[in-house]
Amino acid sequence: RKEVEQDPGPFNVPEGATVAFNCTYSNSASQSFFWYRQDCRKEPKLLMSVYSSGNEDGRFTAQLNRASQYISLLIRDSKLSDSATYLCVAFYGGSQGNLIFGKGTKLSVKP
Amino acid sequence: EADIYQTPRYLVIGTGKKITLECSQTMGHDKMYWYQQDPGMELHLIHYSYGVNSTEKGDLSSESTVSRIRTEHFPLTLESARPSHTSQYLCASSERGSSGNTIYFGEGSWLTVV
Numbered sequence: 001r002k003e004v005e006q007d008p009g010p011f012n013v014p015e016g017a018t019v020a021f022n023c024t025y026s027n028s029a030s031q032s033f034f035w036y037r038q039d040c041r042k043e044p045k046l047l048m049s050v051y052s053s054g055n056e057d058g059r060f061t062a063q064l065n066r067a068s069q070y071i072s073l074l075i076r077d078s079k080l081s082d083s084a085t086y087l088c089v090a091f092y093g094g095s096q097g098n099l100i101f102g103k104g105t106k107l108s109v110k111p
Numbered sequence: 112e113a114d115i116y117q118t119p120r121y122l123v124i125g126t127g128k129k130i131t132l133e134c135s136q137t138m139g140h141d142k143m144y145w146y147q148q149d150p151g152m153e154l155h156l157i158h159y160s161y162g163v164n165s166t167e168k169g170d171l172s173s174e175s176t177v178s179r180i181r182t183e184h185f186p187l188t189l190e191s192a193r194p195s196h197t198s199q200y201l202c203a204s205s206e207r208g209s210s211g212n213t214i215y216f217g218e219g220s221w222l223t224v225v
Contacts, residue, residue: 042218044154
């Protein structure tokens, strides 16, 4: 079983739609979580960190459920420019720890 | 913007050639990484380093080697390139924090072995 699992996608949605991505992690010792965005043939870039209380950045909302070992990303009023692959990332292990990337979920927003 | 740089960005070389992919960061980060990613596929960690003189193998077995003689520099070398090495190689760095600081990626090196 992969340590970080994501919805396989692809998600094809119309502009303006609300879309939710889910991610589960297997290591209960995971300490920090992130969502990264990767455009086609580009490097991944940090979209947002995920905090225990949930956090919002404009149209993007991230939530963490430690009991269920589940992370989510909600995108409201999706734009064409939101089309990308979204990577769920978990960190564990302290100062010698490592980041575990999910396989990513591809989003395609259509006009 | 992340201050992490990779060269070359694109390279086509013949089978059997030796190649070194360069990676430098000016953020003073202790941790550095090399990932391999084929188009449309997942990231695979092939090497990482906690600091100077530290190198570790990642989750995906790789015939490449790395060195970390200086904090800011983490080159990756293929002694004898093969077509199976054709891929994108992404270098990254992060602070060595207990809370998993943000990882920053370079723009990648696209390697084609013919």
